[in-house]
Amino acid sequence: MSEERPNNFIRALVDEDLASGRYAEVVTRFPPEPNGYLHIGHAKSVCLNFGLARDYNGHCNLRFDDTNPVKEDVEYVDSIQEDVRWLGFTWDERLYYASDYFEKLYQCAEELIKRGHAYVCELSPEMVRQYRGTLTEPGQDSPYRNRPMEESLELFRRMRAGEFQEGEKFLRAKIDMASPNLNLRDPALFRIRRAVHHRTGDQWLIYPMYDYAHCISDAIEGVTFSICTLEFEDHRPLYDWVLEKLDWPEPRPRQIEFARLNLEGTLMSKRKLLQLVKENYVDGWDDPRLPTLAALRRRGVTPEAIRLFCDRIGVAKKDSWIELEWLEKAIRDDLNPKVKRIMATLDPLKVTLRDWPEGQVTSIPAPFFPDDPERMGWRDLKMTREIYIEREDFSLDPPAGFRRLAVGREARLRWASYIQCEEVKLGPNGEPVELICSWSQEPRGLTKERPGIIHWVPAELSIPAVARLYDRLFTEPRPTGDLARELNPNSLTERPDCRLEPAALELLTTGERFQFERLGYFYLEKAPAAGHPGIFNRIVSLKDSWAKARKK
Ligand code: ATP
Ligand code: MG
Numbered sequence: 001m002s003e004e005r006p007n008n009f010i011r012a013l014v015d016e017d018l019a020s021g022r023y024a025e026v027v028t029r030f031p032p033e034p035n036g037y038l039h040i041g042h043a044k045s046v047c048l049n050f051g052l053a054r055d056y057n058g059h060c061n062l063r064f065d066d067t068n069p070v071k072e073d074v075e076y077v078d079s080i081q082e083d084v085r086w087l088g089f090t091w092d093e094r095l096y097y098a099s100d101y102f103e104k105l106y107q108c109a110e111e112l113i114k115r116g117h118a119y120v121c122e123l124s125p126e127m128v129r130q131y132r133g134t135l136t137e138p139g140q141d142s143p144y145r146n147r148p149m150e151e152s153l154e155l156f157r158r159m160r161a162g163e164f165q166e167g168e169k170f171l172r173a174k175i176d177m178a179s180p181n182l183n184l185r186d187p188a189l190f191r192i193r194r195a196v197h198h199r200t201g202d203q204w205l206i207y208p209m210y211d212y213a214h215c216i217s218d219a220i221e222g223v224t225f226s227i228c229t230l231e232f233e234d235h236r237p238l239y240d241w242v243l244e245k246l247d248w249p250e251p252r253p254r255q256i257e258f259a260r261l262n263l264e265g266t267l268m269s270k271r272k273l274l275q276l277v278k279e280n281y282v283d284g285w286d287d288p289r290l291p292t293l294a295a296l297r298r299r300g301v302t303p304e305a306i307r308l309f310c311d312r313i314g315v316a317k318k319d320s321w322i323e324l325e326w327l328e329k330a331i332r333d334d335l336n337p338k339v340k341r342i343m344a345t346l347d348p349l350k351v352t353l354r355d356w357p358e359g360q361v362t363s364i365p366a367p368f369f370p371d372d373p374e375r376m377g378w379r380d381l382k383m384t385r386e387i388y389i390e391r392e393d394f395s396l397d398p399p400a401g402f403r404r405l406a407v408g409r410e411a412r413l414r415w416a417s418y419i420q421c422e423e424v425k426l427g428p429n430g431e432p433v434e435l436i437c438s439w440s441q442e443p444r445g446l447t448k449e450r451p452g453i454i455h456w457v458p459a460e461l462s463i464p465a466v467a468r469l470y471d472r473l474f475t476e477p478r479p480t481g482d483l484a485r486e487l488n489p490n491s492l493t494e495r496p497d498c499r500l501e502p503a504a505l506e507l508l509t510t511g512e513r514f515q516f517e518r519l520g521y522f523y524l525e526k527a528p529a530a531g532h533p534g535i536f537n538r539i540v541s542l543k544d545s546w547a548k549a550r551k552k
Helices: 009-019 040-055 075-088 097-113 124-131 150-160 209-218 230-245 270-278 293-299 303-313 326-336 500-507 545-551
Strands: 027-030 059-064 095-097 118-121 170-173 188-192 206-208 225-229 254-258 262-264 320-322 340-341 348-353 362-367 378-384 386-390 410-413 418-426 432-440 457-458 465-470 490-501 513-515 520-526 533-540
Touching: 009 040, 009 254, 027 040, 027 225, 040 075, 040 225, 040 230, 040 262, 040 293, 040 303, 059 075, 059 097, 059 270, 075 293, 095 097, 095 170, 097 118, 097 188, 097 206, 097 209, 118 150, 118 230, 118 254, 150 170, 150 188, 150 378, 170 230, 170 533, 188 326, 206 209, 209 225, 209 230, 225 230, 293 533, 320 326, 326 533, 340 500, 348 490, 378 457, 378 500, 465 500, 490 500
Parallel strands: 027 059, 059 095, 225 254, 262 320, 340 513, 348 432, 465 533
Antiparallel strands: 118 170, 170 188, 188 206, 348 386, 362 378, 386 457, 410 418, 418 432, 465 490, 513 520, 520 533
């Protein structure tokens, strides 16, 4: 399935651990928290974890990291499974939930208390903060730190029984309040939460903290490589500490961190994505402008393109921002050999060929994919007296270097003849509404430079369609999430008057993809039906307009 096996530092570590005999097999997991839809950053992690398992003949588990009942929902559980499957990966029966381990996690916590490695603390959140110290100053021991083990055990059992209110008590690890690593300053393990969980209902009134639940969940599942993003590097000592203090049998999982994906022009924070959706800045989680997988799918991006992108960007140990062009390039490279090229005008301008007989229709054969005409076949273009060209391909006042149509100039129609513009008819606001042209098989030499090639469709015989064009959601290349300032007001434009060449009619099934010559790759989100034109999403344009803008 994958193009070429990527080489990276994680694979080097895996090879090392297999060679030394530390592990006999590769078991990874993808552990999303079901509190939002997956985005392209998650895809990087999915491709990495499932890709490793595939290439080493191991396994990758899908585990819902559902330890925070307040933010989680089954809608997300379902969408995440759909998206991972769509990306091309399967987990067979290896679908797990951290909530399935709540009892085990509870028992392990009792064990830590009994071994003197955890205690019930009664400091308020405010006091906890004061006692924690800072990066430069050590913290102070909680007054509850040395309470007898039996007392902690009894209080912890009463926490479970629901005898206390939220925030009144919590269980914390007994590690080192003077550690230079703040994560080791007696971190919380369990806290009281009087919330209904989407799977366990009201069975639990205490919930494990992420750092505590994660390592034990990995260990329960026999995960060998627990791959996570860089911000967890400082949590690794805690990950190892928990398993060590529980005397978890070897081989224990090994945590490896890699740099998360940041993509220019968009945001990956689930909190910000949720805000965009909830406050209606976009039209749902699958709005094609979002970086979610549901959105990319609806836009028409293929899973192969996303996997290609993830392989190309690779994994590194240093955080960085990836230019959006990398994703766009992968999308184009994936689609180019797969889709038919047809002609369409997004913003049609009528052209009348003065010397073409009324009613004459001439068929012109043209290949759907010029690089390999045999594979994708041919269709007939239909030349008629009235055609549409793209409004942009005509200029009333042509700038220097403009090689397309203007009064007194000529251009070549793609796959067809040359046309010369003799006259322009203007509308009430001075806008061109029709061009009167002559035509010829050979250029007439009206311009010094070689005439440009423009796309066209026959007016009468063309098929109406609607196209939605997308631009980056944020104007800021590295958005911080300040929506009022950074959102791109032109991220969506609709072109309601598109026209497609007649041969498209037989191809208009929902889900089809095309290249509209010179305009980009398009995805038919909705086939035409009952008098409604088809609706196309532009997946990606053919040129990288932002790179040009940057150079200016
Ligand atoms: P939050 O936005 O709440 O911090 P998260 O992005 O960490 O959440 P999770 O559901 O916990 O979301 O992520 C599941 C997995 O996806 C984690 O292992 C995480 O490391 C990985 N992941 C999340 N975002 C990215 C990203 N931008 N690049 C690479 N991997 C990511
Ligand atoms: Mg997370």
